[in-house]
Amino acid sequence: SDVYKRQLLYSCEAAKITIKMSKGNKFLQWINYRVRATIQDSRMLIGTFIAYDKHMNLVLADTEELRIIKPKKPGEPYREQKRTLGLVLLRGENIVSMSAEAPPAQQVRW
DSSP states (O other), X not given: OHHHHHXXXXXXXXXXXXXXXXXXOGGGGGTTSEEEXXXXXXXXXXXXXXXXXXXXXXXXXXXXXXXEEOOSSTTOOOEEEXXXXXXXXXXXXXXXXXXXXXXXXXXXXX
């Protein structure tokens, strides 16, 4: 809807990112989804996909970083380390993969 597109553009302007609203733009369908982005150093960032640009820079809200830590001794289990980051601008050059974790939360209509 036009209202949704205007709200999206306003939020993107606040983050200094612009989006081309074209029919061929496949990334637009993932806006407001919870996504998992894996970056080059094998960290995973899980957050709400807010915006992107032509360089595939991503803006993620309510983001958590997940790291897998290798054991120091053989036979010990791998560990996960999680930390909260909040609002993140992720450079597209560093992204290896991106996948959907959960659909957008249902909005309450008054």
